[in-house]
Amino acid sequence: MGVTNPSTQCPACLGDDFRSLFRIEAGELPGYPEDAAVYACDDCAHEWDTQHLSYVQHSEVSPAWVDALGDLYATVYAEPPYCEGPDEVRGFRAGLPEEATRPGFALITAHDGDTLVGAAYGWTMERGRWWKRADRQPPADVLDADKLAVLEWLVRPAHRRRGVGAELLRRLLDGRPEPYATLASNPESAARDIYERAGWVQVGESETPWGAHMHLLVLRLGR
Template identity: 45%
Template sequence: MTISYRVQTGETAGMAVVSEPYVQLYEDVHADPSYEGNPLFSRAAYLERASAQAQTPGFATVSAEDGSDLVGYTYGFTMEAGRWWRGALKPPPDEILKETKLAVIELMVRDDYRGSGVGRQLLAKLLSNRDERYATLTARPVAAAHGMYLRWGWRVIGQSQPASDAPAMDIMLIDLGMF
Protein backbone atom coordinates (compact mmCIF):
# COMPACT_ATOMS: atom_id res chain seq x y z
CA MET A 1 0.00 0.00 0.00
CA THR A 2 1.58 3.23 -1.22
CA ILE A 3 -0.80 6.10 -0.63
CA SER A 4 -0.33 9.43 -2.37
CA TYR A 5 -2.22 12.55 -1.34
CA ARG A 6 -3.30 15.39 -3.58
CA VAL A 7 -4.55 18.80 -2.49
CA GLN A 8 -6.76 20.66 -4.95
CA THR A 9 -8.43 24.06 -4.74
CA GLY A 10 -10.83 26.13 -6.79
CA GLU A 11 -12.44 24.83 -9.95
CA THR A 12 -10.26 21.70 -10.09
CA ALA A 13 -11.36 20.74 -6.57
CA GLY A 14 -14.99 21.41 -7.45
CA MET A 15 -14.85 19.18 -10.51
CA ALA A 16 -13.17 16.42 -8.50
CA VAL A 17 -15.81 16.14 -5.75
CA VAL A 18 -18.63 15.65 -8.27
CA SER A 19 -16.69 13.19 -10.46
CA GLU A 20 -17.82 9.59 -10.55
CA PRO A 21 -15.02 8.10 -8.38
CA TYR A 22 -15.80 10.56 -5.56
CA VAL A 23 -19.56 10.07 -5.86
CA GLN A 24 -19.16 6.30 -5.92
CA LEU A 25 -17.00 6.36 -2.77
CA TYR A 26 -19.59 8.60 -1.10
CA GLU A 27 -22.33 6.11 -1.97
CA ASP A 28 -20.26 3.15 -0.79
CA VAL A 29 -19.60 4.76 2.60
CA HIS A 30 -23.26 5.73 3.00
CA ALA A 31 -24.51 2.26 2.12
CA ASP A 32 -23.77 1.38 5.77
CA PRO A 33 -27.04 0.49 7.57
CA SER A 34 -26.41 3.19 10.20
CA TYR A 35 -27.39 5.81 7.60
CA GLU A 36 -30.85 4.21 7.41
CA GLY A 37 -31.40 5.27 3.82
CA ASN A 38 -31.89 8.89 4.92
CA PRO A 39 -32.42 11.13 1.85
CA LEU A 40 -29.81 13.57 3.19
CA PHE A 41 -27.17 10.95 2.32
CA SER A 42 -28.44 10.12 -1.18
CA ARG A 43 -26.42 10.50 -4.37
CA ALA A 44 -28.68 13.31 -5.60
CA ALA A 45 -28.44 15.24 -2.32
CA TYR A 46 -24.65 14.85 -2.26
CA LEU A 47 -24.29 16.10 -5.84
CA GLU A 48 -26.53 19.09 -5.17
CA ARG A 49 -24.67 20.03 -1.97
CA ALA A 50 -21.17 19.40 -3.33
CA SER A 51 -21.84 21.40 -6.49
CA ALA A 52 -23.00 24.40 -4.46
CA GLN A 53 -20.25 24.08 -1.85
CA ALA A 54 -17.57 23.92 -4.54
CA GLN A 55 -18.48 27.49 -5.47
CA THR A 56 -17.71 28.88 -2.01
CA PRO A 57 -14.53 30.78 -1.09
CA GLY A 58 -11.69 28.71 0.29
CA PHE A 59 -12.99 25.44 -1.17
CA ALA A 60 -10.38 22.68 -1.11
CA THR A 61 -10.24 18.92 -1.32
CA VAL A 62 -7.59 16.38 -0.44
CA SER A 63 -7.68 12.94 -2.03
CA ALA A 64 -5.86 9.72 -1.14
CA GLU A 65 -4.97 7.32 -3.92
CA ASP A 66 -3.44 3.87 -3.87
CA GLY A 67 -2.03 3.66 -7.35
CA SER A 68 -4.88 4.85 -9.55
CA ASP A 69 -7.61 3.93 -7.02
CA LEU A 70 -9.33 6.66 -5.01
CA VAL A 71 -9.37 5.34 -1.43
CA GLY A 72 -10.43 8.48 0.42
CA TYR A 73 -11.09 12.18 0.28
CA THR A 74 -12.10 15.13 2.38
CA TYR A 75 -13.24 18.62 1.51
CA GLY A 76 -14.28 21.88 3.06
CA PHE A 77 -14.60 25.62 2.56
CA THR A 78 -14.34 28.89 4.43
CA MET A 79 -17.32 29.64 6.65
CA GLU A 80 -17.36 33.43 6.88
CA ALA A 81 -17.40 35.29 10.19
CA GLY A 82 -20.94 35.53 11.53
CA ARG A 83 -22.03 32.36 9.73
CA TRP A 84 -22.86 29.07 11.48
CA TRP A 85 -24.40 25.67 10.77
CA ARG A 86 -27.95 25.56 9.44
CA GLY A 87 -30.32 24.06 11.98
CA ALA A 88 -28.05 24.78 14.95
CA LEU A 89 -30.04 24.56 18.17
CA LYS A 90 -28.10 27.52 19.60
CA PRO A 91 -25.43 29.90 18.33
CA PRO A 92 -21.78 29.22 19.14
CA PRO A 93 -19.83 31.35 21.59
CA ASP A 94 -19.23 34.87 20.21
CA GLU A 95 -15.45 34.35 19.97
CA ILE A 96 -16.08 31.50 17.51
CA LEU A 97 -18.94 33.12 15.59
CA LYS A 98 -16.88 36.28 14.92
CA GLU A 99 -14.04 34.29 13.31
CA THR A 100 -13.85 32.77 9.86
CA LYS A 101 -13.79 28.98 10.13
CA LEU A 102 -12.99 26.04 7.90
CA ALA A 103 -16.17 24.01 7.49
CA VAL A 104 -15.14 20.38 6.95
CA ILE A 105 -17.96 18.81 4.99
CA GLU A 106 -16.92 15.27 4.11
CA LEU A 107 -14.28 12.77 5.16
CA MET A 108 -14.65 9.53 3.20
CA VAL A 109 -12.36 6.51 3.46
CA ARG A 110 -12.94 3.18 1.74
CA ASP A 111 -13.74 0.40 4.25
CA ASP A 112 -10.60 -1.62 3.56
CA TYR A 113 -8.40 1.44 4.30
CA ARG A 114 -10.02 2.45 7.58
CA GLY A 115 -7.75 2.23 10.59
CA SER A 116 -4.65 2.67 8.43
CA GLY A 117 -4.16 6.38 9.08
CA VAL A 118 -5.54 7.50 5.72
CA GLY A 119 -8.40 9.48 7.26
CA ARG A 120 -6.15 11.21 9.74
CA GLN A 121 -3.68 12.17 6.99
CA LEU A 122 -6.47 13.45 4.75
CA LEU A 123 -7.85 15.66 7.47
CA ALA A 124 -4.41 16.87 8.61
CA LYS A 125 -3.58 17.93 5.05
CA LEU A 126 -6.90 19.76 4.69
CA LEU A 127 -6.43 21.55 8.03
CA SER A 128 -2.81 22.57 7.56
CA ASN A 129 -1.78 25.92 6.09
CA ARG A 130 -5.26 27.43 6.40
CA ASP A 131 -5.94 31.09 7.18
CA GLU A 132 -8.92 30.27 9.44
CA ARG A 133 -8.43 30.05 13.21
CA TYR A 134 -10.90 27.19 13.73
CA ALA A 135 -12.27 24.23 11.84
CA THR A 136 -15.75 22.90 12.44
CA LEU A 137 -17.71 19.89 11.26
CA THR A 138 -20.87 17.99 12.06
CA ALA A 139 -20.98 14.33 12.98
CA ARG A 140 -23.76 11.96 13.94
CA PRO A 141 -23.24 10.95 17.59
CA VAL A 142 -23.91 7.27 16.69
CA ALA A 143 -21.31 7.22 13.91
CA ALA A 144 -17.91 5.62 14.47
CA ALA A 145 -16.32 8.80 13.08
CA HIS A 146 -17.69 10.78 16.03
CA GLY A 147 -15.44 8.96 18.50
CA MET A 148 -12.55 9.23 16.08
CA TYR A 149 -12.90 13.01 15.94
CA LEU A 150 -12.97 13.20 19.74
CA ARG A 151 -9.75 11.13 19.93
CA TRP A 152 -8.17 13.51 17.41
CA GLY A 153 -8.87 16.55 19.61
CA TRP A 154 -12.19 17.85 18.28
CA ARG A 155 -14.76 18.90 20.87
CA VAL A 156 -18.54 19.07 20.75
CA ILE A 157 -19.80 22.64 21.05
CA GLY A 158 -23.42 22.29 19.92
CA GLN A 159 -26.03 20.34 18.02
CA SER A 160 -27.88 20.85 14.78
CA GLN A 161 -30.63 19.31 12.73
CA PRO A 162 -30.21 20.78 9.24
CA ALA A 163 -33.64 19.61 8.01
CA SER A 164 -36.75 18.09 9.56
CA ASP A 165 -35.98 14.70 8.01
CA ALA A 166 -32.25 14.87 8.83
CA PRO A 167 -30.66 13.15 11.81
CA ALA A 168 -29.41 15.17 14.77
CA MET A 169 -25.74 16.04 14.45
CA ASP A 170 -23.14 17.20 16.93
CA ILE A 171 -21.26 20.34 15.91
CA MET A 172 -17.55 19.84 16.58
CA LEU A 173 -14.68 22.31 16.65
CA ILE A 174 -10.89 22.29 16.70
CA ASP A 175 -8.38 25.12 16.98
CA LEU A 176 -6.21 25.15 13.85
CA GLY A 177 -3.28 26.56 15.81
CA MET A 178 -2.38 22.96 16.63
CA PHE A 179 -1.71 22.08 12.96
Protein backbone atom coordinates (compact mmCIF):
# COMPACT_ATOMS: atom_id res chain seq x y z
CA MET A 1 0.00 0.00 0.00
CA GLY A 2 1.50 3.36 -0.98
CA VAL A 3 1.94 6.07 1.63
CA THR A 4 3.01 9.68 1.66
CA ASN A 5 6.74 10.23 2.23
CA PRO A 6 7.70 11.97 5.49
CA SER A 7 8.60 15.64 5.25
CA THR A 8 12.18 15.32 6.48
CA GLN A 9 15.02 12.95 5.51
CA CYS A 10 16.53 9.51 5.95
CA PRO A 11 17.65 9.10 9.59
CA ALA A 12 20.89 7.39 8.51
CA CYS A 13 22.29 9.61 5.75
CA LEU A 14 19.84 12.57 5.69
CA GLY A 15 19.27 11.87 2.02
CA ASP A 16 15.92 12.71 0.48
CA ASP A 17 15.88 9.90 -2.10
CA PHE A 18 13.68 7.31 -0.40
CA ARG A 19 10.50 5.40 -1.07
CA SER A 20 7.61 4.03 0.91
CA LEU A 21 7.57 0.27 1.39
CA PHE A 22 4.21 -0.38 3.04
CA ARG A 23 1.84 0.68 5.78
CA ILE A 24 1.45 -1.81 8.60
CA GLU A 25 -2.06 -3.05 9.17
CA ALA A 26 -3.46 -4.58 12.34
CA GLY A 27 -1.69 -7.85 13.21
CA GLU A 28 0.50 -7.74 10.10
CA LEU A 29 3.86 -7.50 11.89
CA PRO A 30 4.23 -8.43 15.58
CA GLY A 31 5.58 -5.58 17.69
CA TYR A 32 4.62 -2.84 15.25
CA PRO A 33 1.66 -0.54 15.85
CA GLU A 34 -1.12 -0.31 13.32
CA ASP A 35 -0.72 2.47 10.73
CA ALA A 36 3.07 2.76 11.03
CA ALA A 37 4.57 3.61 7.64
CA VAL A 38 7.84 1.93 6.65
CA TYR A 39 10.38 3.58 4.34
CA ALA A 40 13.63 2.60 2.64
CA CYS A 41 16.43 4.96 1.61
CA ASP A 42 17.62 4.46 -1.97
CA ASP A 43 20.97 6.06 -1.13
CA CYS A 44 22.10 3.99 1.87
CA ALA A 45 19.42 1.21 2.10
CA HIS A 46 18.46 2.16 5.67
CA GLU A 47 14.88 1.22 6.60
CA TRP A 48 12.79 2.96 9.26
CA ASP A 49 9.22 3.36 10.38
CA THR A 50 7.28 6.36 11.62
CA GLN A 51 6.14 5.09 15.00
CA HIS A 52 9.22 3.54 16.59
CA LEU A 53 12.44 4.81 18.08
CA SER A 54 15.42 3.74 16.02
CA TYR A 55 19.17 4.13 16.45
CA VAL A 56 21.81 4.67 13.78
CA GLN A 57 25.60 4.44 14.12
CA HIS A 58 27.80 6.79 12.07
CA SER A 59 31.56 6.90 11.54
CA GLU A 60 31.57 10.29 9.80
CA VAL A 61 29.58 13.53 9.79
CA SER A 62 28.32 15.18 6.62
CA PRO A 63 27.47 18.92 6.39
CA ALA A 64 23.79 17.98 6.67
CA TRP A 65 24.50 16.17 9.93
CA VAL A 66 26.44 19.17 11.26
CA ASP A 67 23.29 21.25 10.71
CA ALA A 68 20.96 18.66 12.28
CA LEU A 69 23.17 18.09 15.31
CA GLY A 70 23.69 21.83 15.70
CA ASP A 71 19.94 22.32 15.93
CA LEU A 72 19.70 19.56 18.55
CA TYR A 73 22.61 21.06 20.50
CA ALA A 74 20.95 24.49 20.47
CA THR A 75 17.72 23.04 21.87
CA VAL A 76 19.37 21.07 24.67
CA TYR A 77 21.92 23.67 25.76
CA ALA A 78 19.48 26.57 25.79
CA GLU A 79 18.14 25.08 29.04
CA PRO A 80 19.56 25.81 32.50
CA PRO A 81 22.09 25.25 33.90
CA TYR A 82 23.83 25.65 30.53
CA CYS A 83 21.94 28.66 29.11
CA GLU A 84 24.15 28.66 26.02
CA GLY A 85 23.40 31.00 23.15
CA PRO A 86 24.27 31.55 19.49
CA ASP A 87 28.02 31.95 20.10
CA GLU A 88 28.33 28.53 21.74
CA VAL A 89 26.16 26.90 19.07
CA ARG A 90 28.33 28.39 16.33
CA GLY A 91 31.38 27.05 18.14
CA PHE A 92 29.83 23.58 18.25
CA ARG A 93 29.01 23.63 14.54
CA ALA A 94 32.49 24.89 13.67
CA GLY A 95 34.28 22.27 15.77
CA LEU A 96 32.25 19.17 14.93
CA PRO A 97 33.76 18.45 11.46
CA GLU A 98 37.28 18.38 12.93
CA GLU A 99 36.16 16.18 15.84
CA ALA A 100 34.66 13.71 13.37
CA THR A 101 38.12 13.14 11.84
CA ARG A 102 39.73 12.09 15.11
CA PRO A 103 40.76 8.45 15.67
CA GLY A 104 38.00 6.24 17.01
CA PHE A 105 35.19 8.71 16.23
CA ALA A 106 31.69 7.26 16.61
CA LEU A 107 28.27 8.91 16.58
CA ILE A 108 24.98 7.31 17.62
CA THR A 109 21.73 9.07 16.72
CA ALA A 110 18.22 8.33 17.98
CA HIS A 111 15.12 8.87 15.84
CA ASP A 112 11.43 8.92 16.61
CA GLY A 113 10.07 8.08 13.19
CA ASP A 114 11.83 10.61 10.98
CA THR A 115 12.67 13.10 13.77
CA LEU A 116 16.14 13.33 15.34
CA VAL A 117 15.58 13.14 19.10
CA GLY A 118 18.99 12.34 20.53
CA ALA A 119 22.68 11.83 19.84
CA ALA A 120 25.90 10.84 21.56
CA TYR A 121 29.40 10.87 20.14
CA GLY A 122 33.02 10.54 21.14
CA TRP A 123 36.54 9.72 19.97
CA THR A 124 39.71 8.14 21.31
CA MET A 125 41.69 10.27 23.75
CA GLU A 126 45.08 8.67 23.32
CA ARG A 127 47.26 7.53 26.21
CA GLY A 128 49.10 10.35 27.92
CA ARG A 129 46.44 12.91 26.99
CA TRP A 130 43.88 14.46 29.33
CA TRP A 131 41.29 17.24 29.37
CA LYS A 132 42.46 20.78 28.75
CA ARG A 133 42.06 23.11 31.75
CA ALA A 134 41.91 20.13 34.16
CA ASP A 135 42.91 21.00 37.71
CA ARG A 136 44.93 17.78 38.03
CA GLN A 137 45.95 14.63 36.21
CA PRO A 138 43.82 11.48 36.58
CA PRO A 139 45.15 8.29 38.21
CA ALA A 140 48.15 6.89 36.39
CA ASP A 141 46.33 3.84 35.01
CA VAL A 142 43.78 6.15 33.38
CA LEU A 143 46.33 8.63 32.02
CA ASP A 144 48.50 5.84 30.60
CA ALA A 145 45.61 4.21 28.71
CA ASP A 146 43.57 5.11 25.65
CA LYS A 147 40.19 6.49 26.70
CA LEU A 148 36.88 7.03 24.92
CA ALA A 149 36.17 10.73 25.36
CA VAL A 150 32.39 11.21 25.31
CA LEU A 151 31.97 14.73 23.96
CA GLU A 152 28.19 15.08 23.79
CA TRP A 153 25.11 13.27 25.04
CA LEU A 154 21.96 15.04 23.83
CA VAL A 155 18.27 14.17 24.19
CA ARG A 156 15.34 16.41 23.30
CA PRO A 157 13.32 17.38 26.41
CA ALA A 158 10.14 15.69 25.19
CA HIS A 159 11.95 12.34 24.83
CA ARG A 160 13.66 12.20 28.21
CA ARG A 161 12.78 9.59 30.84
CA ARG A 162 12.02 7.12 28.06
CA GLY A 163 15.36 5.31 28.04
CA VAL A 164 16.67 7.16 24.99
CA GLY A 165 19.73 8.59 26.73
CA ALA A 166 20.63 5.29 28.37
CA GLU A 167 20.40 3.46 25.05
CA LEU A 168 22.52 6.07 23.28
CA LEU A 169 25.29 5.69 25.86
CA ARG A 170 25.03 1.91 25.88
CA ARG A 171 25.47 1.76 22.13
CA LEU A 172 28.32 4.28 22.15
CA LEU A 173 30.25 2.43 24.88
CA ASP A 174 29.51 -1.12 23.79
CA GLY A 175 32.45 -2.93 22.23
CA ARG A 176 34.93 -0.07 22.49
CA PRO A 177 38.60 -1.12 22.60
CA GLU A 178 39.56 1.49 25.20
CA PRO A 179 39.64 0.31 28.84
CA TYR A 180 38.13 3.59 30.09
CA ALA A 181 35.64 6.24 29.06
CA THR A 182 35.77 9.84 30.25
CA LEU A 183 33.56 12.91 30.01
CA ALA A 184 33.03 16.37 31.47
CA SER A 185 29.72 17.06 33.22
CA ASN A 186 28.20 20.25 34.61
CA PRO A 187 27.71 19.53 38.35
CA GLU A 188 24.38 21.39 38.35
CA SER A 189 22.89 19.31 35.54
CA ALA A 190 20.50 16.39 35.93
CA ALA A 191 22.96 14.30 33.91
CA ARG A 192 25.57 14.54 36.67
CA ASP A 193 23.50 12.39 39.04
CA ILE A 194 22.71 9.96 36.23
CA TYR A 195 26.41 9.42 35.59
CA GLU A 196 27.12 8.79 39.26
CA ARG A 197 24.35 6.20 39.51
CA ALA A 198 25.77 4.50 36.40
CA GLY A 199 29.19 4.12 38.02
CA TRP A 200 31.12 7.09 36.63
CA VAL A 201 33.73 8.36 39.14
CA GLN A 202 34.93 11.95 39.49
CA VAL A 203 38.71 12.31 39.10
CA GLY A 204 39.06 16.06 38.60
CA GLU A 205 37.51 19.40 37.66
CA SER A 206 37.87 21.88 34.82
CA GLU A 207 36.23 24.87 33.16
CA THR A 208 34.85 25.40 29.66
CA PRO A 209 36.28 28.24 27.53
CA TRP A 210 33.25 30.35 28.55
CA GLY A 211 33.77 29.72 32.27
CA ALA A 212 31.34 26.91 33.15
CA HIS A 213 32.55 24.67 35.99
CA MET A 214 32.78 20.97 35.06
CA HIS A 215 33.40 17.66 36.81
CA LEU A 216 35.72 15.23 34.99
CA LEU A 217 34.44 11.66 35.23
CA VAL A 218 35.82 8.24 34.33
CA LEU A 219 34.13 4.87 33.79
CA ARG A 220 35.94 1.55 33.50
CA LEU A 221 34.68 -0.31 30.45
CA GLY A 222 34.21 -4.06 30.18
CA ARG A 223 36.89 -5.94 28.29
